[in-house]
Amino acid sequence: MLILTLGEGDFWATPSNAGPLASFCADLLRSRSLAGCLASLPEEPAARRRLFTFLRSLQRAGGGQTVIALPGDRVTPDSLRACEVGQVDHVVILQGTDDPADAIASVLRFRDTHPVPQLGIHVWVDAGLPGSIHRTAAAWTRAFGAGIAVELAPAVLASIADARTTATSSGGDRTTRELAGPAPASVACEWLRSTVTIHPSGTVVPCPHHAPNGHPPITSAPATLVAAVATFPQTLASDATCRGCARRMRFTIPDWMKSRHVAPRTGGASPLAAEERFVDHVEGRLDDVELAMRATLIEAFIERARSVATAP
Amino acid sequence: MRTSQRTFRLDPSKYPVVVPHVSWSEGTLFFGGIALRELSPAEWAFLQRCDGTRALRELVTTASDARTIATVAPWLVWWDAPVVRTLVVPGGATRLVFSPGPEDAWLGMGGRLFMESPTHATTVITCFGLMARTVEPLAFATPNDLAAIARDEIALVAQVAGVAHELWELPARELRHSEDGRAGAPSSVDWMKSMLREVIDEAVARAAPNEIFVPFAGDASSDAGVLLDVVLGMYVDGLFDAAELHIFESTPVANGHRPIDEFLGRFERSYVELRDYFVPVTPWIGRKGSALEVFRSRVDHASRDAWLESAKLNGVLSDPVAGSGTTTRELHAERFWAARLAGAA
DSSP states (O other), X not given: OEEEEOSSOOGGGOHHHHHHHHXXXXXXXXXXXXXXXXXXXXXSHHHHHHHHHHHHHHHHTTOOEEEEEEEGXXXXXXXXXHHHHTTOSEEEEEEOSSOTHHHHHHHHHHHHHOSSOSSEEEEEEOTTOTTTXXXXXXXXXXXXXXXXXXXXXXXXXXXHHHHHHHHHHHTTHHHHHHHXXXXXXXXXXXXXXXXXXXOTTSBEESSTTOOSTTSOBSOSOHHHXXXXXXXXXXXXXXXXXXXXXXXXXXXXXXXXXXXXXXXXXXXXXXXXXXXXXXXXXXXXXXXXXXXXXXXXXXXXHHHHHHHHXXXX | OOOOOOOOOOOTTSEEEEOTTEEEETTEXXXXXXXXXXXXXXXXXXXXXXXXXXXXXXXXXXXXXXXXHHHHGGGEEEESSOOOOOOBOSSOOSEEEEESSTTHHHHHHHHHXXXXXXXXXXXXXXXXXXXXXXXXXXXXXXXXXXXXXXXXXXXXXXXXXXXXXXXXXXXXXXXXXXXXXXXXXOOOHHHHXXXXXXHHHHHHHHHOOSXXXXXXXXXXXXXXXXXXXXXXXXXXXXXXXXXXXXXXXXXXXXXXXHHHHHHHHXXXXXXXXEEEEEEEOGGGHHHHHHHHHHXXXXXXXXXXXXXXXXXXXXXXXHOHHIIIIISSSOOOEEEEEEEEETTOO
């Protein structure tokens, strides 16, 4: 299970969201079904700090991979450096229709100053770029060889942007209209099977294609949230966005994200301030930790994650 | 290395399009992952102007242009008319074409797709995954490379033909049979058929087509065989309402009649009767040939030639007098079978 968040919102800092989200993650940690968390990088520095704190807390409670999604046109050496300092495991560059040259140059400059980066860098090329997918992917692979994994994005990035725009401009009419389609059928969604997707507004959506309208907010108890996620398959076939999820075997998170094993960071002093360091640091698999210790770690995680909401 | 030349036509009246397989990086032209030759930025800029909207006579204005076009000609596809790229969004379609792989529908009925797309809103659906097979393994070495270029090929051909396309990416035959039983590779054909039936049912309900096309299949375990089996089952069960079911060739008749005879043998004493017919596509055969050249990661030169030869033989079969060469005009045709439930009026 991977938790995915979209957009650049600061919903981590909202007490009504941070609490249930922490409890939900803790439930997944207890059941050892959490593989990690993917989130977008906020622009605002304080929001970034809160996000990194949450991710580190999750990571050190044994929550697996932490991943930052970064649109190609917003890749800069500074944004990559922020992720490195924030001790995120991976950055995924969402390469859309924009020319990759600037993003490639930014990554090269970052690599120049970080010859032994702790940060894994991946590129997701938008599968919806008609006619130029190969050239865009080739530009990245020629610049970095095997040093950066270039993959087709598991979802069509342009569609995600369109869905957001449509939902914003129509005030929710789109979802309502689509839900009035054919009767539901029993289809499974490959994305949903592996990922809980949380929109920065605090609503849970079946997959990144979805606008948040009409779906349950996260401001509920973890058990309710799990139940809400479980109801999605019943409505997937009635939603035009979801028609086809079942047949897209690639429409799932990549294997490297599924691994719960996190490689220990090596070398040098931690770039974090002393107060940011955790005594509950776990390196490796949560499965290797004794049950009592695991419970302690998870409780520490909840406390820390909830404190994010009230942090300055 | 299999980057052999395809065509080398410097016809001033033709419209060249650079194939999406070539890219340029720091002074070198690449075909997939293979470095072809040195190419200056100016030459690459010229090559990028070859988008099918201008004829060669408009493109070439200097001796340098002529040299460039001559050296990169093998990686151009030539069209007989200005290319109008139309991004058709899948939706309501009067014609649904189910293709096992990206190229199959264009091999079997590419001429008809070009000819009738202006009058028949068409969606070509590629049902199975793109990662398992290529004729250019050195140029496209990884599944990601293959998936990317196959999508580019489909997008270009569909845009030029003015049809919509969808990719379902169900596991192709090569991916279904997992020797090591790795997770995520379903080994059951039954599972595949049930999934396919569900998504076809959904696609038909969404588009409400008048016509449905599937490939004939000599091998029942092939992707085409699985697809045909599912669609025929749904047809017999009456799930297509008023839609007509047509079957297109998926093996060129030039390669021999035996596969077709064996295929037709399956329908003896069946609930489904087949009536074969031919569609003349002579004016469109050039465009079909060009479309097949776009699928360079999937279709080799020999296959393309076999299909074009098959169109000639179909022309003879469709009109023995005109097609036999006794007239000055050579006929090209594509072969289809229309399905009908036994005993139906």
